[in-house]
Amino acid sequence: MSRGFGWPELQFVLHGLLWTLGLSAVALTAGGVGGMIIALARVSRLRVLRIVAGGYIGLFQGTPVLMQLFLAFFGLAVLTGVQMDAWPAVTLAFTLYAGAFLGEIWRGAIQAVPPEQWEAARALGLRRPATLLRVVLPQAVRLAIPPTVGFLVQLIKSTAVASIIGFVEVTRAGQLMVNVTFRPMLVYPLVALLYFAVCWPVSLLAGRLERRLDARGSGSPRR
Amino acid sequence: MGYVFQFGVVWEHLPELLAGALLTLRLSVGAFVLGLLLAVLLTYARGYGSRAVRGPVVAYIEFMRNTPLLVQLFVLYFSLPAIGVRLGANQAALLGLALNFAAYGAEILRGGMQAVPVGQIEAANALGLRRWRVFRHVVLMPALRVAYPALASQFVLMMLGSSVVSAISATDLTAVTNTLQSTTFRGFEFYFVATGIYLAMALAARAGLDVAYRWLFPPLLRLRSA
Numbered sequence: 001m002s003r004g005f006g007w008p009e010l011q012f013v014l015h016g017l018l019w020t021l022g023l024s025a026v027a028l029t030a031g032g033v034g035g036m037i038i039a040l041a042r043v044s045r046l047r048v049l050r051i052v053a054g055g056y057i058g059l060f061q062g063t064p065v066l067m068q069l070f071l072a073f074f075g076l077a078v079l080t081g082v083q084m085d086a087w088p089a090v091t092l093a094f095t096l097y098a099g100a101f102l103g104e105i106w107r108g109a110i111q112a113v114p115p116e117q118w119e120a121a122r123a124l125g126l127r128r129p130a131t132l133l134r135v136v137l138p139q140a141v142r143l144a145i146p147p148t149v150g151f152l153v154q155l156i157k158s159t160a161v162a163s164i165i166g167f168v169e170v171t172r173a174g175q176l177m178v179n180v181t182f183r184p185m186l187v188y189p190l191v192a193l194l195y196f197a198v199c200w201p202v203s204l205l206a207g208r209l210e211r212r213l214d215a216r217g218s219g220s221p222r223r
Numbered sequence: 224m225g226y227v228f229q230f231g232v233v234w235e236h237l238p239e240l241l242a243g244a245l246l247t248l249r250l251s252v253g254a255f256v257l258g259l260l261l262a263v264l265l266t267y268a269r270g271y272g273s274r275a276v277r278g279p280v281v282a283y284i285e286f287m288r289n290t291p292l293l294v295q296l297f298v299l300y301f302s303l304p305a306i307g308v309r310l311g312a313n314q315a316a317l318l319g320l321a322l323n324f325a326a327y328g329a330e331i332l333r334g335g336m337q338a339v340p341v342g343q344i345e346a347a348n349a350l351g352l353r354r355w356r357v358f359r360h361v362v363l364m365p366a367l368r369v370a371y372p373a374l375a376s377q378f379v380l381m382m383l384g385s386s387v388v389s390a391i392s393a394t395d396l397t398a399v400t401n402t403l404q405s406t407t408f409r410g411f412e413f414y415f416v417a418t419g420i421y422l423a424m425a426l427a428a429r430a431g432l433d434v435a436y437r438w439l440f441p442p443l444l445r446l447r448s449a
Contacts (some may be wrong), residue, residue, distance in 0.1 A: 008442070029424060031286045039422045059422070062379075062383070062421070062425040062426060063383065063421050063422050063425070064383040064384065064385075064387075064397070064418075065383075066386045066387055066397060067386060067414060067421060068388075068418070069414065070410070071411065071414050071418060072358060073241045074404075074411040074414055075368040075409035075411055077411075078226045078411050081226070115229040124267070139412045148419075153289065156293075157289075157290065157291040160291035160292075160294060160387075161293060163289075163293070164293075164387070164389075164390050171291065171293060171294055171297075174294075174297075175257070175272055175297075178301065182369065183308060184297075184301040184305055185303075188294060188297045188301060188302045189302065191294050192286075192290045192295065192298060193298075195285055195290045196290050199289035200285060203285070203289055
């Protein structure tokens with residue numbers, strides 16, 4: 001009744017890895033859009049926007065991602081009246097989660113651009129949107145890239161909790177294969193290795209980008 | 224939408240939720256203490272060990288930081304019994320959290336140690352202090368002061384991340400919530416309140432750790448006011 005761990009089983013796990021990567025990519029993209037809005041709201045001149053965005057970040061950084069996932073899952077069920085697939089809930093939850101973290105990272109990057117840059121642009125007669133778009137953001141992007149790449153590792157790892165509500169990414173795929181092969185000593189370390197194979201290069205890249213930025217100075221013109 | 228929210232049932236089960244929250248807190252604090260001790264050892268081994276020691280230490284730190292806690296817990300709880308190591312769910316949760324925290328702690332401490340001036344270490348060596356004592360008094364303590372804010376943040380992250388121990392049937396706040404929602408069918412309400420408890424714990428921990436910082440590491444130089 002129990003079967004061995006062969007090529008079909010490995011294929012199933014690798015297929016799960018694709019879903020892990022897909023979910024991470026969707027969350028990074030959609031969360032990136034949300035994060036941009038959050039970051040701009042955080043540096044807005046409107047107090048209300050700053051407070052709302054700050055509250056959003058605090059809420060998502062101050063609660064477990066697993067709880068956010070459960071709330072998305074049960075919240076969507078409440079809204080639509082039917083129990084849905086895991087996919088809409090996990091994409092929603094991880095998009096909101098990524099949006100909060102990216103928003104905070106990018107706020108930091110925008111505020112790290114020296115205030116003189118704002119003043120100089122203003123003195124040249126640029127309006128605020130133009131200042132932001134043409135002067136501040138191009139400089140902030142350079143500062144933002146290393147921590148954003150670093151966050152990607154955190155995001156990929158955190159998608160493992162999607163397995164808990166039954167979304168078949170690589171962790172859940174591994175679990176299912178353990179259930180049919182009874183080889184936990186083989187499968188779970190393999191799953192861990194797969195995560196490591198994906199995350200470690202990204203971590204190394206983040207570290208390298210950070211050191212390069214350090215070597216060049218803060219990225220802003222020195223006086 | 225025909226759903227009517229009912230929070231009454233949640234309040235009836237509040238004692239159970241709080242018992243779960245207490246275990247979450249105990250696991251987090253236990254893992255912090257164990258993990259920090261291990262982090263100090265790892266940091267020492269990385270800084271003073273031979274090549275043969277440093278390699279595995281760095282590999283351990285990198286591996287733990289680049290794999291999900293959930294999978295690490297699965298290995299501890301589901302894989303190890305296959306080679307005869309059986310841990311209870313709560314034990315495996317504590318061990319997993321501690322091993323995970325140790326890797327992050329070691330990385331944070333390394334950053335803190337880089338802030339210790341080399342001249343200070345040379346001075347201690349010149350005074351004839353033993354290597355471990357130099358490490359402890361001259362390197363570690365100042366490094367801890369520098370690393371404290373990052374360690375505190377990491378503690379809060381771990382406490383929130385610990386909600387995944389419910390997946391190996393440890394009876395923390397998340398697991399209690401899972402059980403209650405499956406018997407009452409009030410999923411949204413229970414998760415909503417449990418999330419609120421996590422948020423309160425995170426805010427309280429952050430505030431408490433800030434107070435502890437001022438108590439543990441008073442300002443080095445006190446300017447005497449006339």
